[in-house]
Amino acid sequence: MAKYRITLVEPHGVKTRDLDGRVLGTFRPNTPLHTQPIVAGSLIREVGRDFDVRIYNPKIVAPEHEELYRKTSSYGNGSLSTLHHWRVGESIESENFREISLNSDIMGITANHTQCAHSAIALAKKAKEVNPGIKVVYGGSDACSRPHFYLSEGRGEVVVPKDGETTGPRVVSALVGNGRLENIPSIAYRSGEGIRINRPDKSRGWANRMISVPLPAFQLVKEQIPDWTEDYKGPPTGGIKAPLAYAEFARGCPERCGFCTTAGTNYSFMETGQVKQYARHLKAYGISTLLLIADNELAQSLVPHGKIEKGATGRELLIERFAILKEEGFKWNFWNGLQISLLRKQDGSLDSDLMHAMFSGAYEMYIPSEGLIGDIFYDKQRGNPKVRRMDGRNADEVFESNMSILEEIARIGVPKMTLGFIVGYPHDSLERVRLLARPFSKVKERLKRANPGIEVLFTPLLHTPLLGTRDYQEYSSRQLITCDIRKDPELWQFGLTTYAQHEMVEERLRLIEVLNGQSAPPTGR
Known part of the structure; x- marks a missing residue:
């Protein structure tokens, strides 16, 4: 039996420039990955017999590539009156991302930083345009704080809570028919025409949950590690x-x-x-x-x-x-x-x-x-x-x-x-x-x-x-x-x-x- 294919994605970086071309804030493309290798380690450990897992980081693939994708008008005065926002990393129109989308059954997108929300959503929309059958799962701080936004505007199927390596294996199994989303605590998901948010499991009280965190699956990104x-x-x-x-x-x-x-x-x-x-x-x-x-x-x-x-x-x-x-x-x-x-x-x-x-x-x-x-x-x-x-x-x-x-x-x-x-x-x-x-x-x-x-x-x-x-x-x-x-x-x-x-x-x-x-x-x- 062929395995299901999961791609874990780090969104593009965002550079914001004023009218003088100054970059406001800080952006670095060659920072390490953290979330995806940890989640991948959990998926491989828990459901690896059913899934092939890979990781995609467009910032490392094409760190010099920038696309102006939107602007903010009437922000401040002078050079701050209009801000231009640039997406940094391999284009979502690239043949590589098209192939990744076509060859994925599930795409997991990390949406930690609010400033990268449009970048995360653009990845999901493009993946679904290329492959209408793909299922999108969001995780990360921003997605957890506003799941309705990512499930509606972001066209996601599920938003997993923080510590996604704990919930992720159950979610992907349910998405391919091996379980039920309604039985998984703390997730948000689309149900029919609406959105449902499951209650957390408070039955166990305090537990040292870090002892179950897996080793990061660096084998999936070993060619990128020298660029960190x-x-x-x-x-x-x-x-x-x-x-x-x-x-x-x-x-x-x-x-x-x-x-x-x-x-x-x-x-x-x-x-x-x-x-x-x-x-x-x-x-x-x-x-x-x-x-x-x-x-x-x-x-x-x-x-x-x-x-x-x-x-x-x-x-x-x-x-x-x-x-x-x-x-x-x-x-x-x-x-x-x-x-x-x-x-x-x-x-x-x-x-x-x-x-x-x-x-x-x-x-x-x-x-x-x-x-x-x-x-x-x-x-x-x-x-x-x-x-x-x-x-x-x-x-x-x-x-x-x-x-x-x-x-x-x-x-x-x-x-x-x-x-x-x-x-x-x-x-x-x-x-x-x-x-x-x-x-x-x-x-x-x-x-x-x-x-x-x-x-x-x-x-x-x-x-x-x-x-x-x-x-x-x-x-x-x-x-x-x-x-x-x-x-x-x-x-x-x-x-x-x-x-x-x-x-x-x-x-x-x-x-x-x-x-x-x-x-x-x-x-x-």
């Missing part, structure tokens, strides 16, 4: 070797930050034996540089005895994890940021053992710094008692507590720190943003004193009300979002604003120049 040479800023420097790979050793976050799509989600993590296996798997494909993308790496330090293997604490397993990575010869970048307040023990002292384990092999780290400077401290509804103990302190005390942590990390020898912070909330002002240069310059001076060789960069991000977050719900209900997410999803990126204060776009670029001593950082080809 960039993170969001470009190729790594300082002798760090490509290829790079994303590594997700934990998921979820107990915090309640209003801007985050994973706020308040269940925390789970890989245990020690799994980390060893994962590290050796990466090395087998020539990968020794990792972009760590856990939602909150340090939240694991809060997991007590009794929850995990051998009666260890989460902190002890964190130390073991980084010891394994260092022993195997990896270098790593804390790409998704760290909640540095958790680097203090309950008595308030610095956790030196944990810090040395985590940072002695790090070549770069990203630090969310909204809480570092008292002036820009926004209420994030922090729900964790270990974090709440800092509440009530004045701005100087908060600054010194966090600054002493960063200085110790610098002394350990991390070569580069990037401090990111959000500006451009609806209640923000241009005057306040301009005042940020002085306190952050002091941060840079102190880090340089702690480690004269460290490189310190700053990345201010314009607040983006992401779907599924508390901020989106609040600002949408108050009618503060002035852009249409269905019409102009490309505006949902950190270099643009979706509020009325379009001057913030230029002010952010000026702040980057002042803090980093350069013009806006390179933003792609």
Whole structure:
């Protein structure tokens, strides 16, 4: 019996340019794949006897190819009055994509980023035009936050929840007649003329779901791995070797930050034996540089005895994890940021053992710094008692507590720190943003004193009300979002604003120049 054919697809990248040709935001075509190899590993493990699986990434196939596909008019003033959006990667009109569509029974499209929504939908529509019998399954953060949009306008059959490697095998089996969609928790799917959303399964309570995550099916993309040479800023420097790979050793976050799509989600993590296996798997494909993308790496330090293997604490397993990575010869970048307040023990002292384990092999780290400077401290509804103990302190005390942590990390020898912070909330002002240069310059001076060789960069991000977050719900209900997410999803990126204060776009670029001593950082080809 012939196997069914599944193609997992990473959508095209999107570049947005103003009338002067400036690329607003950041785009890199040669970043690693993460979601598709993990989902493919699960499909092969669970239903591989019935399905052939492959992966298609148009950005890697043709990274230099760009197509102007739409524009946003009447956005701001001057060069921002009209924005042009370019699709980057192999054309959907190519013979290659036509063959892929004709030779697929199911196409799984990752729709993580709102700005790429039109690109994801264009792939589905073209695939169905070429092959009317193909079934389209969407996954990813944006699709999960608005399944009706992807099932109707995007012509999908099913939207799977996050952690698609758990649900995906059951969904594809049901689509070919080996099961029923109505029995699969948390999915959304077209049923007759309507759309149905199944309830989640809450019967099991907390479970460490990361222990069932498969090894990524790198064998399906082994020819592309040498091209995984960039993170969001470009190729790594300082002798760090490509290829790079994303590594997700934990998921979820107990915090309640209003801007985050994973706020308040269940925390789970890989245990020690799994980390060893994962590290050796990466090395087998020539990968020794990792972009760590856990939602909150340090939240694991809060997991007590009794929850995990051998009666260890989460902190002890964190130390073991980084010891394994260092022993195997990896270098790593804390790409998704760290909640540095958790680097203090309950008595308030610095956790030196944990810090040395985590940072002695790090070549770069990203630090969310909204809480570092008292002036820009926004209420994030922090729900964790270990974090709440800092509440009530004045701005100087908060600054010194966090600054002493960063200085110790610098002394350990991390070569580069990037401090990111959000500006451009609806209640923000241009005057306040301009005042940020002085306190952050002091941060840079102190880090340089702690480690004269460290490189310190700053990345201010314009607040983006992401779907599924508390901020989106609040600002949408108050009618503060002035852009249409269905019409102009490309505006949902950190270099643009979706509020009325379009001057913030230029002010952010000026702040980057002042803090980093350069013009806006390179933003792609």
